[in-house]
Every structure is written in structure tokens, then in C-alpha cells.
Amino acid sequence: MSPPVTEAQQASGTTVPITVEDYQGAPAYFAPARFELAEDENCLSAIRALAKASPHLVLFNRPANYEWINVTAREFVEEVDEVARGLVAQGVKPGDRVILISGTRYEWTLMDFAIWAAGGVVVPIYPSSSASQVQWIVEDSGAVLAVTETREHTDLLEHLVLQSDGTPQLSGSPSQLRRVFEINSAGVDTLRFEGRGVEEEEITRRGENLRQDDIASINYTSGTTGKPKGCMLTHYNWIFEVRAILNDGIGALGRPGTRIVTYLPLAHVLSRAVSLAVAIAGCTQAHWSDTSTLTTALERFRPQLVLGVPRVYEKVRAGAYRKAADGGPIKEALFKRAEATAIEYSKALDNPDGPSKLLQARHRVYDRLVYKKLRAVFGGQVEVAITGGSAMSSEVSHFFRGLGVPVYEGYGLTETTAACAIGFEHQVVGSVGQPMNGFGARINDAGEICITGGGVFTGYWNNEKATSEELIDGWFTTGDLGEISETGHIKITGRKKDLIVTAGGKNISPGPMEEIIREHPLVSQALMVGDGKPFPAVLVTLDEEQLTRWKLDRNIPASRSIAELATDRALQGEIQDAINLANSTVSRAEQIKKFRILDRDLTEEDNELTPTMKVKRNVVFERFAEDIDKIYTR
Known part of the structure; x- marks a missing residue:
């Protein structure tokens, strides 16, 4: 029998029977498994x-x-x-x-x-x-x-x-x-x-x-902070994850x-x-x-069904905008209005009254003119899109939901055999969903998200020290900082290892601000710096395709390099606008005071990105140490 639905869940409209239990004086949120595994099943x-x-x-x-x-x-x-x-x-x-x-x-x-x-x-x-x-x-x-x-x-x-x-x-x-x-x-x-x-x-x-406790695979982590560690995933882990997804x-x-x-x-x-x-x-x-x-x-x-990392969806949106802009000012203006309507429509879906009749009418018009063409990019038959691997911008999520391709953000790690949370049954944009059936989540004293369940790995290959540090009483300490709502919705606020502590002692989680800055079409990557420094700053790389168009619109020669453009007032103004938007979400002490445009984008080939497009911060900071120094010496 499923556990009773709480008042908070009823208010939110969710149907996931999340149970809340006490774990060492703090709440832990569990989604009971909706399946049973036979002993010999794999x-x-x-x-x-x-x-x-x-x-x-x-x-x-x-x-x-x-x-x-x-x-x-x-x-x-x-x-x-x-x-x-x-x-x-x-x-x-x-x-x-x-x-x-x-x-x-x-x-x-x-x-x-x-x-x-x-x-x-x-x-x-x-x-x-x-x-x-x-x-x-x-x-x-x-x-x-x-x-x-x-x-x-x-x-x-x-x-x-x-x-x-x-x-x-x-x-x-x-x-x-x-x-x-x-x-x-x-x-x-x-x-x-x-x-x-x-x-x-x-x-x-x-x-x-x-046997289910036999090792099925050793999956090595992407190694953003050092040598990859081999996660031992058993046959039980894999069949549990498969059944959890399908149920x-x-x-x-x-x-x-x-x-x-x-x-x-x-x-x-x-x-x-x-x-x-x-x-x-x-x-x-x-x-x-x-x-x-x-x-x-x-x-x-x-x-x-489509599965993609956030960058895939961001590129689809950026490509659609470029195509519209290349068609002239009228088509560009049409796309911008359609995009704004899609976002407004999606946000209205989260309100009790839903979209107004006027908004619905506008939405139908843009569906014929714009949204239908965008859905065709995915083949025209997509019912569900999933994303994971890194955080997805709320605006991008609203945009796709508004045009009829809802992108459900999930959460998981190699150590949890992929997804351990997903927002499918009650999507809350900005969260990575509730624990998937058969998993539990809690926040420890350090503010880290901890996960338990049938998908949690058995340990690291040839690395007992790391295993004992990160796998405690069946709970995997993810290293991700976060919050969990009363309904069990998990929100990622940053990475513990990425935490910036300024010279003034201010703790800053860079993830949310970097995400906002990356929403600007010209920005490819944004990395905040400032650990031990007097104030926060950010390194910015530019999207090559968007930069080419930006130069064309301003009659700037295509041959002019990023290094030459870095001091261009118009370009700096564009980046500053994105930073101002990010700064508006935090206290004055957390606000970015300076930025520096790097002369090229980050690449996987140069060992600056993992295969799943996560930034190897330690590599980037070491490689661009001179650029960081110039921020604080000028």
C-alpha cells in the first residue's frame, strides 16, 4: 500500500508518495520503490x-x-x-x-x-x-x-x-x-x-x-578535480536503475x-x-x-523520447534565434515575442488559475507561426525530453515547456548509477525533481545532498579511503550543495568544492550566478573566481557563432580576433548586462566586481571540459592564471 499523500503534496499537486523520516535529527525524503526484483534478475x-x-x-x-x-x-x-x-x-x-x-x-x-x-x-x-x-x-x-x-x-x-x-x-x-x-x-x-x-x-x-552483488561495470568519474575514480556498479545497481526509470x-x-x-x-x-x-x-x-x-x-x-545535456537544448534555442535573426528584423522580432510568450505561458502553468484567455490566444498564434517549426527540429513527435549532467537555466526550461517540448530535469551521478531524482510527475522548474522511486535524499550538516537507494554504488575500485569518506551508512555524499522542499523537490545550489571564500570571509556558491551569465547569447562559459581574493570576479568565454553574427551586425571585420575585441565598449557592455542580471540575485558582498574575456572558448580537446561538458575548474584556473592575476592587479 502506498503511504498517504501529505498536505504539502496535495497543495503542490504532486502524486509522488514521498515519505519523510527523521535521520539523526533532520528530515530525509524517500520515494518507495514501485517494483520488486527477483533474486536472479539482472x-x-x-x-x-x-x-x-x-x-x-x-x-x-x-x-x-x-x-x-x-x-x-x-x-x-x-x-x-x-x-x-x-x-x-x-x-x-x-x-x-x-x-x-x-x-x-x-x-x-x-x-x-x-x-x-x-x-x-x-x-x-x-x-x-x-x-x-x-x-x-x-x-x-x-x-x-x-x-x-x-x-x-x-x-x-x-x-x-x-x-x-x-x-x-x-x-x-x-x-x-x-x-x-x-x-x-x-x-x-x-x-x-x-x-x-x-x-x-x-x-x-x-x-x-x-549474482546481483557481482560487479557489472567499473565506471570512472570524469575527473574534474583529479584522477578519475572507478565506481563499482553491480548487476543489482543496473537492473534497479532500469526498473526505477521504467516504473x-x-x-x-x-x-x-x-x-x-x-x-x-x-x-x-x-x-x-x-x-x-x-x-x-x-x-x-x-x-x-x-x-x-x-x-x-x-x-x-x-x-x-529525447535525452540531452543542457547545452544541447541551449544550442537548439540559440540556433533558432540565429535563423530568425538572419531572416531580417521582422522575423527576429517575431521570434523574440514568441519566446517571451512561451516563457510567460509556461510560468502561468504553475499558477492555480493557469494561463489567461488572452495569453492562450497569443500562444496559439505563435504555435502556428514558430513553435511548430521548433518542434520539428526534434522530429515533430517528441513527447518527453530529459536533461541531466549539469544545471539547466530556468528560462530555457520555461521556453521549451511553453513551446510544447517539456524538458524534465533529472539529477544523478556515476555513484548513483545515473538518475536518482527527476521532476517528471510534478515538474517544478528550477528544481531537479523529487527522489525517483526506490531512492531517498537528505541534506547533511555541511549542506550537501546525500543519496541512498538501490542505485547507490558499492564503493570505489582500489580506493577504500575515498569509499569510506563518501559512502557512509548507505548514504552517498554527493558534494553538491542543495535544498529539499517539503514536497521532496531537490534544488542544487552549487558544488562544495567550487565554493568561493573571499578574503573578507564571504562564502559564495558560483553555480547559480554562472548559470544566469551563460544565458546571454554571446556567452559560452562563465567561471567565477575570487577564492582568497578581495572580491568576486568572473572569466568569460564567447560563443563563436554568436560572436560572428554580432560582428556582422556592427560591420566589424570577421578577422578581428577576440583579443582585439576584448576592450570594445559595446562588447563589454553586453557582458556587463549579463553580470548585472546575475548581481541582482545576490547580496552586495557576493556581487561580481570585475570580469575578463578570455581569448578563446574552453574545449574538451584541451582537457578543460569533461565529455559531459562540465568545466574542469582546476585546469582552467591553472591555465588562465595570468588572466586571473590581471583582474586583481589592475
């Missing part, structure tokens, strides 16, 4: 059960021989078993770690299940990882085999492969890597061929012997016939969790790795 057994019950269900649409073909549930499981036999033939034993470094493609998901079917542990690596990051993960995990996508990836690993005498080629390396299979060089077919001599019964036996409100889309384009890196737990969930639910999934042509994929597959 993601592999779930996909096998689906294939047995609905063998002809189309799970994947994949490229082959210059066309796209369907892959049924039975065909997928048969291929998984063939590849798994190849892994066994290569000597992979239960518990052995296998590296998987590849872009988002069908073979990634195939290898994921095949490694599990062989009894192995998947160790995903982002395809954009540097050589030092790859080496660290290979050596730290003790992986015995690797599956890569490209020659470039293979080259990163070759010097770590053991020589014929069993010693590492790289002197002093503890690598245990024996062989590399490259997808683009028929690596999957090679595994299938080499597995012909392995009995099917061996794969069946290994699958049946999987939450958003799980209504988890049904045969639903289409989804998976394009985010599958090394990221959120992308992988959603991909696993929709596969096990019987949805039809297409993989796409080239984000520069994502709109082509969306138009082709017309998905009902």
Missing part, C-alpha cells in the same frame, strides 16, 4: 526474457551495407551470445575486466551485453579521453581485453598490450591487457568467428551464475513502438541507463554519434 536476464516472450520485436535500427536494417530481440540476443563465446575463447573469465572505448553505436550496446554474458565486467572509456586517462583506467582496472572503435583508439592501447612473454611493452606499467579488438577493423566479426568452438551451454551457465512517470514511454535516438556517449551512466531501460522495455533504438548532424537523425527517426 539486465542480461531481462533482455533474454524479452527475446523469449517477443522474439520479433524490433529493438534496434542499425546501419549495415549502406542502409538501415532492423534488429529483432531474438537476433540481438543471438548475436550477444556469439560475441560472448568469442570473449570466452579469448580467455575472459568471470570477473575479468574488459575495456570498451567507442563512440555511440550499435556495437557498443552489443559489446555491453556480450561482456556480461561472458561473465565479465565492462569498463567504459570515453572516446575523447586523453592518452594519460586511458592508460590510468587500463592499469587501474586491471583489464585483460579491450574493444576499441577506431585505429586512433587502438593506438592509445597498443603500448599497454602484453608482449609474448607476458611482460608489458611499456616499461614499468602494471597493465594486464592481452589483446585489442577494433570494431572498424572487423573486431566484432573476429570475436564471433573465434567463438565458434565454445559451447552455447558455457554462455548459458555463465549468465545463470551472475517512474517517465516510464510510460517505455513500451514497444516508442522510438529513441541514442547519441550521448554510452560511457556516461545516464545515457547508458536510459539505453538499457528502453531496450529492456522493447522500444526501438537507433544510435547516432555525430552530434553535428543530429537534426538529420531526429528528422529521420522522429523519436518520442
Whole structure:
């Protein structure tokens, strides 16, 4: 029986049965699980059960021989078993770690299940990882085999492969890597061929012997503050997360016939969790790795479910504005009015009376003129969009909800096997939702959000010290600062490690102010500085496409560099406007006093951004130390 709904929940309109319990004198908020797991249930057994019950269900649409073909549930499981036999033939034993470094493609998901079917542990690596990051993960995990996508990836690993005498080629390396299979060089077919001599019964036996407390994967954190740590995620963690997703409100889309384009890196737990969930639910999934042509994929597959980091939605909005502005002042003015109406309409949805009749009429007009075209960017069939990985601007959230593509913000970490909170069943813009079913949340004495539940990891690989520091009595200390309302809605206010303490002793959480500044079309990144300094300041990078248009509108030569423009009064005025808006939300002591425009944007290639677009603050601050010094010496 579900627990009673509180008065606060009734007032807010939420249907999530959040329970509140006392934990060491402070409230803890729990959402009871709406599902039960069998003792032998895991993601592999779930996909096998689906294939047995609905063998002809189309799970994947994949490229082959210059066309796209369907892959049924039975065909997928048969291929998984063939590849798994190849892994066994290569000597992979239960518990052995296998590296998987590849872009988002069908073979990634195939290898994921095949490694599990062989009894192995998947160790995903982002395809954009540097050589030092790859080496660290290979050596730290003790992986015995690797599956890569490209020659470039293979080259990163070759010097770590053991020589014929069993010693590492790289002197002093503890690598245990024996062989590399490259997808683009028929690596999957090679595994299938080499597995012909392995009995099917061996794969069946290994699958049946999987236990829920066995490690399923070691996912390394993005390493924004140091070396990546390997999160041990069990088979229980993964199937719990999948069932939690499918039994939450958003799980209504988890049904045969639903289409989804998976394009985010599958090394990221959120992308992988959603991909696993929709596969096990019987949805039809297409993989796409080239984000520069994502709109082509969306138009082709017309998905009902879209998953993206906030930057994706921000770029869609910015691109729509640029297109309108390029059409002349009338179209630009039309877009701005339509955008303002969408935001106003969305905000009115949160009021008891809802949008006024006049606002509804305006909204219908702009729906025909503008919103319908914007929805077409996503394929025209999107019912639900999800975002996670970092904070999303409230204005952007309202904009998309107002135009008919509600973007539901979720919250989770590698250590929680992706989502542990989501705002689907009662969206409150500005929060990351309530605990997802089967999870609990609380705020500790340091103001940090702590999470418990079936998705919480078992600890860090080869790092007991970090495990004991961050996993206490089943609660994971996230390092994110936040608040939880009476209805269980979680609001992120910053990162504990990002906290700025000025020379005057003022504590400032930079996240909310940076988010406001980034809303300005010209701004790509904004990083507040001021730790130990007399006042807060901010480093700003510019969006190249918006800057090109800005120069064109003012007859400024396209060749004029950012360094040359940094002192331009008009440009500085634009940035100051954004900072003034952020300053209006805080006390005088917290306000940004100065800013500096950096001469280029931050990139993942320069190790300044993680693959999920989080800023590596320590790297940026070290790299642009001279720019920071100039703020405080002039």
C-alpha cells in the first residue's frame, strides 16, 4: 500500500508518495520503490526474457551495407551470445575486466551485453579521453581485453598490450591487457568467428551464475578535480536503475513502438541507463554519434523520447534565434515575442488559475507561426525530453515547456548509477525533481545532498579511503550543495568544492550566478573566481557563432580576433548586462566586481571540459592564471 499523500503534496499537486523520516535529527525524503526484483534478475536476464516472450520485436535500427536494417530481440540476443563465446575463447573469465572505448553505436550496446554474458565486467572509456586517462583506467582496472572503435583508439592501447612473454611493452606499467579488438577493423566479426568452438551451454551457465552483488561495470568519474575514480556498479545497481526509470512517470514511454535516438556517449551512466531501460522495455533504438548532424537523425527517426545535456537544448534555442535573426528584423522580432510568450505561458502553468484567455490566444498564434517549426527540429513527435549532467537555466526550461517540448530535469551521478531524482510527475522548474522511486535524499550538516537507494554504488575500485569518506551508512555524499522542499523537490545550489571564500570571509556558491551569465547569447562559459581574493570576479568565454553574427551586425571585420575585441565598449557592455542580471540575485558582498574575456572558448580537446561538458575548474584556473592575476592587479 502506498503511504498517504501529505498536505504539502496535495497543495503542490504532486502524486509522488514521498515519505519523510527523521535521520539523526533532520528530515530525509524517500520515494518507495514501485517494483520488486527477483533474486536472479539482472539486465542480461531481462533482455533474454524479452527475446523469449517477443522474439520479433524490433529493438534496434542499425546501419549495415549502406542502409538501415532492423534488429529483432531474438537476433540481438543471438548475436550477444556469439560475441560472448568469442570473449570466452579469448580467455575472459568471470570477473575479468574488459575495456570498451567507442563512440555511440550499435556495437557498443552489443559489446555491453556480450561482456556480461561472458561473465565479465565492462569498463567504459570515453572516446575523447586523453592518452594519460586511458592508460590510468587500463592499469587501474586491471583489464585483460579491450574493444576499441577506431585505429586512433587502438593506438592509445597498443603500448599497454602484453608482449609474448607476458611482460608489458611499456616499461614499468602494471597493465594486464592481452589483446585489442577494433570494431572498424572487423573486431566484432573476429570475436564471433573465434567463438565458434565454445559451447552455447558455457554462455548459458555463465549468465545463470551472475549474482546481483557481482560487479557489472567499473565506471570512472570524469575527473574534474583529479584522477578519475572507478565506481563499482553491480548487476543489482543496473537492473534497479532500469526498473526505477521504467516504473517512474517517465516510464510510460517505455513500451514497444516508442522510438529513441541514442547519441550521448554510452560511457556516461545516464545515457547508458536510459539505453538499457528502453531496450529492456522493447522500444526501438537507433544510435547516432555525430552530434553535428543530429537534426538529420531526429528528422529521420522522429523519436518520442529525447535525452540531452543542457547545452544541447541551449544550442537548439540559440540556433533558432540565429535563423530568425538572419531572416531580417521582422522575423527576429517575431521570434523574440514568441519566446517571451512561451516563457510567460509556461510560468502561468504553475499558477492555480493557469494561463489567461488572452495569453492562450497569443500562444496559439505563435504555435502556428514558430513553435511548430521548433518542434520539428526534434522530429515533430517528441513527447518527453530529459536533461541531466549539469544545471539547466530556468528560462530555457520555461521556453521549451511553453513551446510544447517539456524538458524534465533529472539529477544523478556515476555513484548513483545515473538518475536518482527527476521532476517528471510534478515538474517544478528550477528544481531537479523529487527522489525517483526506490531512492531517498537528505541534506547533511555541511549542506550537501546525500543519496541512498538501490542505485547507490558499492564503493570505489582500489580506493577504500575515498569509499569510506563518501559512502557512509548507505548514504552517498554527493558534494553538491542543495535544498529539499517539503514536497521532496531537490534544488542544487552549487558544488562544495567550487565554493568561493573571499578574503573578507564571504562564502559564495558560483553555480547559480554562472548559470544566469551563460544565458546571454554571446556567452559560452562563465567561471567565477575570487577564492582568497578581495572580491568576486568572473572569466568569460564567447560563443563563436554568436560572436560572428554580432560582428556582422556592427560591420566589424570577421578577422578581428577576440583579443582585439576584448576592450570594445559595446562588447563589454553586453557582458556587463549579463553580470548585472546575475548581481541582482545576490547580496552586495557576493556581487561580481570585475570580469575578463578570455581569448578563446574552453574545449574538451584541451582537457578543460569533461565529455559531459562540465568545466574542469582546476585546469582552467591553472591555465588562465595570468588572466586571473590581471583582474586583481589592475
